[in-house]
Amino acid sequence: MQRPGKGKTPRRPGQKKASNIEKDPVGVYCRIRPLGAEDEECCVEMISSSTIQLHAPDGLKANRNGEYKETQYSFKKVFGINTTQMELFEDVAKPLVDDLIHCKNGLLFTYGVTGSGKTFTMTGSPGEGGLLPRSLDMLFNSISPFQAKRFVFKPDDKNGMEIQGQVDALLERQKRDSQQSVPKTPSSRQKADPEFADMISSEEACKSENVDEDCCYSVFVSYIEVYNNYIYDLLEDAPFDPIRPKWLGGGTPVWNNEFIPPQSKILREDQNHNMYVAGCTEVEVKSTEEAFEVFWKGQKKRRIANTQLNRESSRSHSVFTVKLAQAPLDADGDHILQDKSQVNVSQLCLVDLAGSERTSRTRAEGSRLREAGNINQSLMTLRTCMEVLRENQMCGTNKMVPYRDSKVTHLFKNYFDGEGKVRMIVCVNPKADDYDETMLVMRFAEMTQEVEVARPVDRPICGLAAGRRHRNQAFRDELSRRLEEQGGPSNADDPVLLNQLIESLPALPSSELVDPADAQTLPRLIEVLERRHRIRQMMAEQFNKTASSLKSMLQQFDSQLNAKETFLHDQRSKLDERDKVIINQRMELERLEKKSKTLEYKVDILQKTTDMYEQDKRSLQHELETREQRLQRELSERRRMEQRMQGMVTDTKLKWEKECERRVNAKQLEMQNKLWVKDEKLKQLKAIVTESSNGGSSGPIERPEKPDRPSRERDRNIAQKRSASPSPLPTAPPVHPTHRRSHSAGGEKWVDHKPSSNLDLDTVMQPMIPNAIKVSTPNEKALSKCHKYVLRHQELASDGEIETKLIKGNVFKTRGGGQAVQFTDIETLKQECPTALSRKRRSGSAEGPAQMEDIENRAPVASTSTSHGYQKRRKP
Known part of the structure; x- marks a missing residue:
């Protein structure tokens, strides 16, 4: 919606979006056209009211090694082959016309393969009007009683509207009527173009119920086409031949055997950052029939051609724009408020896109090939823009959307970056030959559903009280009634009644005197003048009575108005208080929202921290379990080693005990032998001493025989007897645990x-x-x-x-x-x-x-390998 002076500026690509803007996804609908012949193979099946299924044709299955693939696609609603134009209009276009009347923009375009029924859906045929004529009919049925006079609203050539005074509008009407450039409004539908005369029956006519009666409306239409990525005005008054021209290879028409190149238009951006076609013709229309005539005038100039796929194939994208200008009435409800800032302009764009096609199937050559290439390029740009928009909205990126790569996408840039409603009708031809193109169209349409557009908001037009037009009309009716009761004219402003009063006066007789003795002319003239004087006196008295009654009525109305103004003042004060409360509540709500966002941010941080701690906890727990398992293994290994060592110590102890016992026995035997030798020596010595004391008696000394070796048991008994009374051995003095001087003792600190x-x-x-x-x-x-x-x-x-x-x-x-x-x-x-x-x-x-x-049996003492009682090992 365009609002000069107070219009909402749509968001530019680089600007940051407000967080509280509500968005709606692009509404995508699917319409299936009937097959051309009953024996044709069908590849599209309607499963439900929102889902269709594509079947691969038999030839395609054979080419893919017998693979059978069925793909399903879901949309907002699917219309089958039995859907009427009225049902399609009720679901798709009627809400957009309601939004247009309530100052909201709308965009509706048809998309699909060549020959899928896009033009029929948008335009229709006699007896089956399409979305465009039905939208115009609903618009005029709704605002007809409240339309402003022609030329009160005037385009300012900058995509805005100006308001002219009544005098300027009257002069403009007289000037245009004299030039006979403005088409006359037909009195009935039978006077419209015969091709559109019976498009909509009276039973199918509809209207919007919620129309603001305190506004005046005017409708402006424009019709352009985008051909080979150039914009042409189809309503431009040029020396065109009324017969459809033939187009040469370069896209240049032949008019009256002369080459007249069409004048292309350029796109501009207005002060509210909305795109518009500079210099485009905007025609003010006052009825559905007049709008049909303007549309048909441009439709005859649109470029179509005969191709292999369609007998009348659209070779360009057509854009029919309906602009609705509305301004409120003044406080009296009599005239339009002369304030440009209060003018609201909303528009509805009805777009019939050219069909995508493969040149291999159409066998296009020359200009047809060039046209097909430009059509496919513009549609590819539209797909790219939708993909980038979807990625930016879903992933939070800020990639540049390539609107400028095509005139179509550049023209509708403000719909996707601003606010409004966007709806697309995907037309599908279910025949098997279009399977590949249909699959590409389905993918694009399903992806487009994920693109969101800012929802338009309701904005009050002005601060005046409602019901101004109704009160003004009631005042006029009451005034006429009272004047009739008092015998005066029911409507003094009516020039017909005023002429009747003037004609009621008696005509003046001839006052020419031809005879001096004429005594009848002057008395007759005096009598007529007296009668006229009496009538004038009566009219003056009636006028004074009417003026006095009108004055009293005005005084009553003034008193009532003052009372109502007082009441309105009280209500406004209450509303101001409520507004303050609402503002405070909104501020509090914004504060709570900010606080909630801050807490959510903190919760996210704490959640991330908790996740990190949980992860660290799990890793540490895993490490602890690993270490515990390792420790358990080490403990088990240590126990096994201790048991092993204990067994080795036990074995060694037994071995040493046996060895000690053997050595003790050997030592005992050795000692016994030594004792026996000593005893023998003593005996011999004793014998020698005895012989010497007997006087030297000689004789052989008998050597005693070696006694038998005592047994081990006897030796053990001897050893036990000797050990029973051992001789005391010196014991080592105990070692006292005293501190020692470390090797570290020196002169250093x-x-x-x-x-x-x-x-x-x-x-x-x-x-x-x-x-x-x-x-x-x-x-x-x-x-x-x-x-x-x-x-x-x-x-x-x-x-x-x-x-x-x-x-x-x-x-x-x-x-x-x-x-x-x-x-x-x-x-x-x-x-x-x-x-x-x-x-x-x-x-x-x-x-x-x-x-x-x-x-x-001695007490243990400290023993080390050094003199200080400790072992010393040095490492570098």
Whole structure:
């Protein structure tokens, strides 16, 4: 809708859309035409009122290796072959005409393959009027009582409307009537063009019920065609031959044996960013018949040709535009309000697109081939624009829509970027030869349904009270009635009654005196003048009475008007208060909407954060389960190792016990042998001493025989007797657990880092370091005062004992002014049980059983491989 001065500016492609704009998808309807012959193969089947199914023809199945594919397409509504023109109009075009009357734009176009019934659907035939004549008939049936006089509305050549005064409009009408350029309005439908005379029957006539009676309306029509991507005005007054011309190869007509190139038009953009054809002829029409005549005048100039697919194929896209200009009446309801900003212009575009076709089927050559190429190119541009619009709306992208690539899409740019209703009728020919083209048309139509257009909003025309025309008419009727009651003229403004009053006066007799003795002429003249004077006095008295009665009526009307104005003032104050409340509620609603959006945004962020945390939780849980499984495996491996080691220790212990028992027995036997040898030597010595004391008696000394080797049982008894009273052996002094001086003791200053988790065992594993700063956590202050660093680390060794590691390093300064530690040595302190070490040493010694038992009963002492009682391992 165009509103000069106060029109809503449609959104440009680069502008950001308002978030509260409501949108409606493009309404796509499908109409199936009947087959040309009964024996033709049909490839389209109507499944429901909104779904059709395409069957691949038999020849196509054979070419595709017998594949049988059935594709279904859904639309807003599907019209079968038995659908009448009236039913199609009721569902598709009637809502658009209602919107046109209520200042809303509309676009309706037919699309399909050549020969699918697009022109029949839009124009119709005698007895079966199409959408265009029915839309015009409904429009004029609705606004006929409220039409303004001709030339009150005047196009300003900038896609807007101006309002002329009554005098200017009258002069314009007289000028046009003198030129005889304006067609006379037929008094009945029989005077219209015979080809359109019987298109719509009186039974099928319809009208809109919700027409604003306080407005005046005027209808302007224009008719253009887009041929070879050029725009031509079909209503332009040019020296055209009334017979349809023949077109040459370059698209140039022959008029009166002379080459007259058609003058193409250009597209412009008005102040409200709506596209229009500059210099296009707009004809003001006052009736359906007159509009039919204008349409038929342009239809005769439209380019059609005979092709292989259609006997009268449209070679151009035609656009029939109906503009409805309306302006409110003034406060008295008598004249149109002379305010250009209150003029509203809405338009309905009825487009009959040329059919898409394949040149291989039409066998087009020359100009026909060029026309087909331009038609297919413009339709391809329309498909591209719909695809880009759909992608921008569904994916949130901001791609440029190529409207300028074709005149058709450029002309209707403001419908898709602005506001209004867009509806498309897809015409389908169900014959099998059109299967491939029909499938492409179905895909495009189904995709177009997903494109959305901003919904037009209702806007009040002005702030005047409603019912002004009705009150003015009631006032005129009441005035006429009272004048009739008082005997005066019922309508003083009527020039016919005024002439009758003047004619009622007696005619003046002839006042010529030819005879001085004439005594009749002057008395007769005096009598007539007196009668005329009396009649004039009576008329003056009647006029005064009528004026006084009219004055009293006006005073009554003024008092009533004042009372109504007071009432209206009160109502307006109440409305203002309600408006304030509504504004406050809207502000509160907007605030709550913003708050809701903010909360939704926060909820989205929290949801994303929760998802991230859940994912991290699952990954950590999975890792924990993996580690637990690994730990369980390690524990089971450790238990198996402990059992293995326990078995090995048991076996080793038994083996060593047997070996010890064997060695003890061998040692006992050896000791017994030594004792026997000593006894023998003592006996011999005793014998020698006895002989010497007896006086040197000589005689052979008898050597005692070697006694038999005692048995093992006797040797064991002897050993037990000897071990019963063993000689006391010196025991080793106990080792006291005292602190030791660490190898780290020197002249340097140390940072002694002892974590709080370490155990204070008070043994040699806790060395004392002089000149050390003890810390539980490392810090820059302590490192800056020292040159060395030591970290105490405790862990369990393989034998289950605690070992302490002293990790040492040098402290040096960095370039940034801080301190760093370079580790250079690791010292390990470990405690061992001396019992195990003594057993190892006993394995190779040759001591008696008593000595071994004494060693085993000693108290354990700390034993290490160094003199300080700890083991030391260094690592670089």
